[in-house]
Amino acid sequence: MSWEESTKNKMLNLHLPTDPRWVDIASMNLEDILVDHAYCEQKAASSCISLILRFPDLDELVDVLTPVVAEEWAHFERVMEQIRKRGYNFGFPRKDVYVVKLYEFVRKGGSRMDQLTEHLLMNALIEARSCERFKLLWKNIPDQELQQFYYELMISEAGHYVNFLDLARKYQDPEKVNKRWQEWLTFEGEVLKGVEVRSDRMH
Template sequence: MLAALAQVTLLCPTSPEWIRQALERFDEVLIDHAHCEKKAAAHALSMLAAFPDVPGLARAMARLAREEATHLTQVLAILEKRGLTLGRDRGDPYAQGLQAQVRQPQRERLLDRLLVSALIELRSEERLRLLSVNLPDPELRDFYARLADSEDGHGALFLRYARKYAPQEVDARLAMLARVEAGLIESLPIRAGIH
């Protein structure tokens, strides 16, 4: 059911060219992936800091930050095993493009941040799943399958809070942001990174 959620929400599938590049330049994808997990952990704590009054959100975000930090530790261990270092964050034009859609008034900001987070988690889930079925190494395939399940759960978590917080507005806003998300996926150059 959770996997179906991703298909419902994401309006365009990842191009086969992405997985081709990702397999060919997997070390770069791994480094980008570590940065994504780092940003996901920091983002969860920033949600907790920005919206401390939303019932239940602080604890959910604290748990999420811990889970994302665990993913980060695991990806860093794989980097080390391959003799790679984390290095500089190259940035993520996809996530930046979505974050630019967040409206500023407090009420709209919470809804938009929840929905943007949900979409990023769901796109990550789709791509980690592609890695889990296409990587040649069985250990890495299992690792990415576990992570994909986890990111799917995170997408569902953000959507749940968005629905609870703004039940009247959530569907229209999600539909609009999902169109922007698909537009970014289709227009940005494909690169050896998670997005």
């Protein structure tokens, strides 16, 4: 099965689409969106590094996530390039309420593989939502350069999403992973209902 077919079969399964107002607000507040996006890419790279450091004995995990770290950091550099060329200021990070709420859903305790599964599924969910947001920007943002930029990042995030799900199913019973994945999807939909639509947040 090709990568495109594999991704299509798994994407995106999100229970709630992004509020259509978000892309209009984002388009009018590019500086805030780009700054928050840059920090999101930093956090994505850091999350993969953390998994590698916590599970260095899992060879496939290390081999799969190492290039993801490089890709996420390259995305950060590309977002910074967009920020600088537009004369924007980088600024300080903003609290990511969406991710904070997802962390609250992570099950504590259990086996080492249970903990790995939780973090892989949370990362997969964040990548899925990011992919959906990038698609909205690609389709709707007036800036043609950013249209292409977000199209390319959408494709990359889709690949990362698949990586996290595949790793979860490798190191844990796939049926158990699938059941927990549905719980994550349901929870994320509820989180999205309660998160304010803001001009300065990617999520």
